[in-house]
Amino acid sequence: MWKSVAAAPADSILGLTEAFRNDGNPSKVNLGVGVYMDDTGTTPILNCVKDAERIMLGVENSKSYLPISGDPEYGRQVQRLIFGAGSEVISSDRAATAHSPGGTGALRIGGELIKRFRPQATTWVSSPTWANHQGIFTAAGFPIKQYPYYNSETKGLRFDELLSALRSIPAGDVVLLHACCHNPSGVDPDGNQWREIAAIAESQGWLPFLDFAYQGLGAGIEEDRRAVTEFAARGVDFFVASSFSKNFGLYNERAGAITVISPNSREKDVALSHLKSTVRVCYSNPPAHGGLIVKTILSEPTLEATWRQELAAMCGRIVEMRRALVDGLAARGISQDFSYITRQRGMFSFSGLTDETVAWLRENRAVYVVGGGRINVAGLTSANIDYVCDSIAEALA
Ligand SMILES: Cc1ncc(COP(=O)(O)O)c(C=O)c1O
Incomplete structure (x- = not known):
């Protein structure tokens, strides 16, 4: 059935994740993937979700x-x-x-x-x-x-x-x-x-x-x-x-x-x-x-209140990382104005980095960004923000 069929192209963003996974550089940073990460770089299970699952385990009585x-x-x-x-x-x-x-x-x-x-x-x-x-x-x-x-x-x-x-x-x-x-x-x-x-x-x-x-x-x-x-x-x-x-x-x-x-x-x-x-x-x-x-x-009002707090914390961390990126780049004397990054909303940002810079960052610093310059701001953490800012500053120098 498949002898003369060409393979379908890989999903570009998932392909980037695969390349990231195989990269041996211990400093590598993934700003390509589309999931939220906390300050330790993990995608957490929310406490409200764990609490809900505990309740569900007790009351669920059918998988119909x-x-x-x-x-x-x-x-x-x-x-x-x-x-x-x-x-x-x-x-x-x-x-x-x-x-x-x-x-x-x-x-x-x-x-x-x-x-x-x-x-x-x-x-x-x-x-x-x-x-x-x-x-x-x-x-x-x-x-x-x-x-x-x-x-x-x-x-x-x-x-x-x-x-x-x-x-x-x-x-x-x-x-x-x-x-x-x-x-x-x-x-x-x-x-x-x-x-x-x-x-x-x-x-x-x-x-x-x-x-x-x-x-x-x-x-x-x-x-x-x-x-x-x-x-x-x-x-x-x-x-x-x-x-x-x-x-x-x-x-x-x-x-x-x-x-x-x-x-x-x-x-x-x-x-x-x-x-x-x-x-x-x-x-x-x-x-x-x-x-x-x-x-x-x-x-369940108490679970909803926990969820709202946890969601607000995710949102707040993203806003904080936007600010840290813009300040970090400015502190490294980059003349390009990146302040628009703090005006953008949500997990993603068009960083303004060119495809050439994106390729340089990946090859030389193992910083992974989607072609077109989209970064997942939630991929930035207090542990990698300086490395990312240094890498971008070098790329733009
Ligand atoms: C704009 C947009 N719509 C829809 C989705 C799909 O989300 P789901 O993973 O729930 O299918 C995504 C996921 O990245 C998205 O970014």
Whole structure:
């Protein structure tokens, strides 16, 4: 079967991790991988997760299938998290949530569902975007186009160009937006800018699809939902793909959710029926363990309080490392202004390092950065920050 078939290309970021693993340099630093690391360089299991698992061990009495869209209480808790407890979307009962295997599963199920009813649609993604967006929506059958987003000269948003592109996207097309902590740039629209974007979605009639993979890792749980709130206020159809890989540290549990928001409860019921039939033919019903952890934490106020503290600590460490990097580079007399790194949000940053510098850092200092200069700020620790700053200073000298 495979004799005359060429091998598929390796995933570029996972390939980098493999090369890092095989690197014998004891000073090596991995700023490429997309997982949170604490100051000891490990990806921890949160205390709230361990506590939830202890509770689960005592009460779980069956491994029977979950419903197709998952445990209804999980759906309720996820909606409280993404919309806020007092949200009109919840009181009007106009959102349907299905538990998905991670954020990737949520994006793919959402894509499959939309494809059934919008077979002619194009999916628009930001330039640049997380590499897998293109793959997921291509696999779901969509042609892909890009809208302008990041300006590498100003290190900010190309806001005017973004708006004019969004004004020319036809009704019915899908527009994929990063709800917060844009990956890879770390640059997000502010609240007023989201309001303008949502107004265009309403007047143009394109379908917003919010990828919400980093809630709580930007400015906080409440602040990070401003994009969701703006689209909700318009009463339009839209989709939200949640991932709990980063904010609950549940990477290998594959916990996520796809939420379909409709203008009213009746249309939501129709959407839910098709969401379920889409899930049924993809993976039938979701894996339970990770979702049960999230549900247990969000249903128990003391566990939720612990989670909020632990999430705030992760977010705070990232902000601290952004500052340490910028200060460390300035202290080494580098003339290039890196202060924009402190204005970016979330785990990732477009460092402004060229591909040439990225290659030099890897070959000469075993500092691993993704091509294009994206760094995972959470890969910086108090033990490696000086080494990284020295290495970048040397590379730029
Ligand atoms: C922007 C974005 N969306 C979605 C995901 C998918 O997350 P998950 O690991 O939960 O599938 C990621 C993970 O890196 C991401 O960066």
